[in-house]
Amino acid sequence: MVVHHVNPGTWSDSNIYLIVGGRTVLIDTGTGDDNRRNIARIKDLLKGRGLDMIILTHFHFDHIGGLRGIVDEFGSEAFAGAGDAPFIIRGDPAYVLPNLYGRDIGPVDVAELTDGDIIDLGEHRLRVIDTPGHTCGGICLYDEVTNSLFSGDTVFGNGVGRTDLPSGSARELVRSLKRLSGIDVRTLYPGHMEIVSDGNRAIKYGLSMMGGV
Ligand SMILES: [Zn+2]
Numbered sequence: 001m002v003v004h005h006v007n008p009g010t011w012s013d014s015n016i017y018l019i020v021g022g023r024t025v026l027i028d029t030g031t032g033d034d035n036r037r038n039i040a041r042i043k044d045l046l047k048g049r050g051l052d053m054i055i056l057t058h059f060h061f062d063h064i065g066g067l068r069g070i071v072d073e074f075g076s077e078a079f080a081g082a083g084d085a086p087f088i089i090r091g092d093p094a095y096v097l098p099n100l101y102g103r104d105i106g107p108v109d110v111a112e113l114t115d116g117d118i119i120d121l122g123e124h125r126l127r128v129i130d131t132p133g134h135t136c137g138g139i140c141l142y143d144e145v146t147n148s149l150f151s152g153d154t155v156f157g158n159g160v161g162r163t164d165l166p167s168g169s170a171r172e173l174v175r176s177l178k179r180l181s182g183i184d185v186r187t188l189y190p191g192h193m194e195i196v197s198d199g200n201r202a203i204k205y206g207l208s209m210m211g212g213v
Helices: 035-046 067-074 085-090 170-180 199-209
Strands: 002-005 017-020 024-027 053-056 077-081 111-113 118-120 125-130 139-143 148-152 188-190
Touching: 017 035, 035 067, 053 067, 077 085, 125 170, 148 199, 170 199, 188 199
Parallel strands: 024 053, 053 077, 077 111, 148 188
Antiparallel strands: 002 017, 017 024, 118 125, 125 139, 139 148
């Protein structure tokens, strides 16, 4: 399994990761502001293969704004956590918050993932972990083979996601971080900023920031 960092993620645009293994999976799509460039890069990295699936870590616009254009380009099926999926399907601006980026959002079809679902990539398997707190239905994806975690905005290399946006909950976030602290995470692929190699430390730090330990 190779993980490509498609774009230079910032605080205002999410990281986009492309996993190339037995299957090809894109994790998050960014705001879409750089969709043309991102799609060209994804095509380059796929080397003629298709894009099998797109997984959204949560419903915020900076993670799903690029979804429509990427689905139109590759025809891939998109997935999100069962708690967040309805907001994406409806294109609910009160939760997706496109206005923070000066944009609109329309409805996009996504299928639901639930806690414990396994996404089989051939030699690797991604396990879906429900991690509410930043949003009500955010998810992380854990690969037990490489001990890698795609953490969305639940936890970053140096902090945690905010809990003051609609459907956020500090109490839920602490519970989710506690759950993550029970698994062995080496490489952490967060929804924003740098990838870090000591995920366990990042989770512990995030939990301490929240007063959870
Ligand atoms: Zn977010």
